[in-house]
Amino acid sequence: MKTKTLRPDKVNVITLGCSKNLVDSENLITQLQANDYAVAHDSNDAANIVIVNTCGFIDLAKEESVNTILDYADRKSRGEIERLYVTGCLSQRYKDNLEAEIPEVDAYFGTMELPGLLARLEADYKHDLIGERFITTPEHYAYLKISEGCNRTCSFCAIPLMRGDHVSRPIEELVRQAENFARNGVKELILIAQELTYYGLDLYKRRMLPTLLEALAAVEGIAWIRLHYAYPSKFPRDIFDVMAQQPKVCNYLDIPLQHGSNAVLQRMRRQVTRAETTDLIEHARLVVPGIAIRTTFLVGYPGETEEEFEEMCDFVREMRFERLGVFQYSHEEDTRAFEVADDVPAEVKADRANRLMAIQQEISYDLNQERVGEVVPVLIDRKDGATYVGRTPYDSPDVDNEVHIAATTAYLRVGDLVTARIVSATEYDLLAELIVD
Numbered sequence: 052m053k054t055k056t057l058r059p060d061k062v063n064v065i066t067l068g069c070s071k072n073l074v075d076s077e078n079l080i081t082q083l084q085a086n087d088y089a090v091a092h093d094s095n096d097a098a099n100i101v102i103v104n105t106c107g108f109i110d111l112a113k114e115e116s117v118n119t120i121l122d123y124a125d126r127k128s129r130g131e132i133e134r135l136y137v138t139g140c141l142s143q144r145y146k147d148n149l150e151a152e153i154p155e156v157d158a159y160f161g162t163m164e165l166p167g168l169l170a171r172l173e174a175d176y177k178h179d180l181i182g183e184r185f186i187t188t189p190e191h192y193a194y195l196k197i198s199e200g201c202n203r204t205c206s207f208c209a210i211p212l213m214r215g216d217h218v219s220r221p222i223e224e225l226v227r228q229a230e231n232f233a234r235n236g237v238k239e240l241i242l243i244a245q246e247l248t249y250y251g252l253d254l255y256k257r258r259m260l261p262t263l264l265e266a267l268a269a270v271e272g273i274a275w276i277r278l279h280y281a282y283p284s285k286f287p288r289d290i291f292d293v294m295a296q297q298p299k300v301c302n303y304l305d306i307p308l309q310h311g312s313n314a315v316l317q318r319m320r321r322q323v324t325r326a327e328t329t330d331l332i333e334h335a336r337l338v339v340p341g342i343a344i345r346t347t348f349l350v351g352y353p354g355e356t357e358e359e360f361e362e363m364c365d366f367v368r369e370m371r372f373e374r375l376g377v378f379q380y381s382h383e384e385d386t387r388a389f390e391v392a393d394d395v396p397a398e399v400k401a402d403r404a405n406r407l408m409a410i411q412q413e414i415s416y417d418l419n420q421e422r423v424g425e426v427v428p429v430l431i432d433r434k435d436g437a438t439y440v441g442r443t444p445y446d447s448p449d450v451d452n453e454v455h456i457a458a459t460t461a462y463l464r465v466g467d468l469v470t471a472r473i474v475s476a477t478e479y480d481l482l483a484e485l486i487v488d
Contacts, residue, residue, distance in 0.1 A: 061089040062172075063098035065123075066187075067116050068106025070243050070279070072139060073187060074196045076104045079138075079165060081185045086174035092187045099133040101126075102168070105141035107213055109381035116141045117153075124155035136160065138168055140213040162214055183231050189432060191466030192239035192275075192448065193232050197225055197263065201245035203282060205309075206320045206387035207352060207380065210245055217246065219254045226266050233272030238468060239430060240267060241277045241447065248281050248290070258287040268299040274468060275430070275444055279305040284322040286331055291338040301444040304335065305345040305374075311366025312359040315352055320387065325366060332370055343445035345374035350407060351400030352380045353391045360403050367410055373418055374451050375411040377404045412478050419452070419476035426486065429454045431467045439463050443481075454481045461485050 062083055066076040076092065079102065083090045091098060101123050105116035120137055127135050134157050142149060143161035150159055160168045166176040186193045200215040201208075229240055244250065251259025267276055276299050278290075283306060294300045310316050313325050335342050348363060367375065379400040382393040429441040432448065439456040446452045456463075456471055463469060463485075471483035 058087050058089070060100050061091065061096075061098040062100045062102060063091045063094050063096070065093055065101065065103045065119060067104060067119060068108065068112055068140065070194045070241070071196055071245070072104055072106060074184075074194050074243070075139070075162070075165075077184050077187055079104070079168070080187070081180055081183060082165070082169055082177060083172070083174060084185060085177050085180055086169070086172075088172070088174065100136070100172070101132050101134070102136045102138060105137060105139035107139070107141035107144045107209065109378065109383070111381075113141055120149070120153055120156065124153055127155055136168060136171065138162070138164070140210075143213045144209065184228065186232070186235075186237070188448070189465060190236045191430065191432075192241060193237045194243050195225060195229065195232075195240045195267075196220070196243050197247065197250050197260075198244040202249060203246055204320050204322075204387075206318065207349065207383065209383040209386055212385055214245060217249050217253060219250050219252070219259075221254060222259070222263050222266050225263065226270060229267050229270045229273060233270055236466065238273065238466065239275040239277065240273055241279055242267075243279045246280065246282045247278055248285070248287055260287060261289045261293045264290070264293045264297065264300055268297045273299060275299060275301050277301045277303055277444075277447060279447065281306040283308060283328050283331055288331075288334060288338075291335050291342075294342070295339045302339050302342045303345070303445055303447065304342065305447065307347040309347070309349045310352070310359075311348070311363035312355075315355055315359050315363075318354065318388075319349075319352060325362075329370065341445075343373040343451075344370075345376075345447065345451065346372050347376040347378060348407060349378050349380055350403040351395040353382075353388055353394055355380075355395055364407060364410055367407065367414070371414050371418070372411070373415075373445065375408075375414075376450065377407050377411075379404050416476075416478040419478065419481060422473050422481065423476055425473050427454075427471060427473065427483070429456070429469050429471045429483065431456075431463050431465055431469065433465055434458060434463075441469075452479055452481055454483050456483050456485050461487060 064076050064080055066073050080090045103119055106112040123135050126132050136158055137156050138160040142159045146159045158171055169176050198217055198219045200217045201211050202217045308328055311325055427443045429443055431439050431441040433440050437458045439458050441454045470486045472486055473481050473483045475482045
């Protein structure tokens with residue numbers, strides 16, 4: 052019998068940025084492995100080829116990407132690696148500048164140039180792998196990217212410049228991938244896109260996220276389906292009906308709202324008002340009692356006054372979001388906001404971010420205290436010393452509450468779905484005791 056021979060080269064794929072970038076890296080790794088490459092992800096082990104998948108979202112992300120490229124370029128100059136390639140959002144947006152400034156890189160590729168990158172590595176793009184994907188996350192959960200690109204016109208956002216227009220993936224293809232995941236032990240699907248609620252408009256001429264959710268819920272072995280990155284304007288409210296009726300769809304929604312001042316929302320070109328957003332959140336909580344709303348806000352947008360910032364603070368106090376993150380405005384070339392002055396000083400942006408998070412910290416503490424005594428399902432993510440660490444259906448990996456269960460009470464495995472009672476809580480973590488049948 053003929054044995055499979057790996058190429059002598061080893062590739063290390065470095066991923067920077069968001070979960071959507073991570074999916075791109077996983078697709079790249081899948082293709083390379085199918086072409087007989089030995090591949091590692093974010094590894095410290097020796098590899099002669101390095102591919103850096105960059106992020107270009109905001110200044111801090113761009114800085115991290117550039118520093119990472121420079122680090123590997125230096126390693127190449129010292130002979131520690133032989134070849135260096137760069138792909139992803141930063142490369143898509145600043146390819147010409149990067150080629151001029153960091154010529155040590157063998158080649159730069161954009162976000163949609165996977166076949167070209169593979170060809171540079173003398174690897175074939177295998178179309179029959181669509182629906183299959185190596186995952187870098189713990190094997191019990193995986194990100195499922197349902198579309199690429201974005202048609203929204205937010206004035207501060209450079210994502211359409213790097214990812215292009217919205218393109219939905221067919222339902223049949225997504226179901227096939229979910230089935231493959233389930234066969235390999237995945238229990239939780241985290242649906243991601245630049246904008247979830249736009250799903251289907253290009254392919255089916257109507258918003259099809261509720262239909263997709265029903266199709267994915269029918270996949271045997273999948274226990275949780277989680278929604279990330281929705282948009283409040285023209286939100287398809289039948290999503291909440293599916294969430295209320297379908298037990299596999301977590302009572303959880305990640306919906307970046309960006310601001311609480313109508314004037315700033317208008318300048319941001321968000322196509323929604325504070326009152327419309329309030330009505331949407333109230334409707335969600337009416338149809339899906341106990342739903343966890345995760346959102347993000349942007350402080351320091353050009354022209355943001357102290358009064359407008361206070362409007363946002365009041366909005367957060369009023370809505371009492373279960374989860375909240377804050378970004379400081381980053382002045383991005385070629386966006387509409389770049390046409391006006393970035394006139395909020397950096398120290399003011401930082402102060403406002405800290406003040407807004409202090410408000411949310413109090414809210415998070417109060418909401419978590421209300422959960423003490425609650426009995427919840429917990430998906431075990433890892434073991435830290437004498438503690439199992441997991442999440443409830445109301446919590447997403449890396450950004451939300453974690454549940455801590457003493458490892459002395461029972462033997463659990465990563466990926467187990469158990470039942471526990473919350474016995475105490477802090478602002479961002481829950482302590483629970485295992486309920487054994």
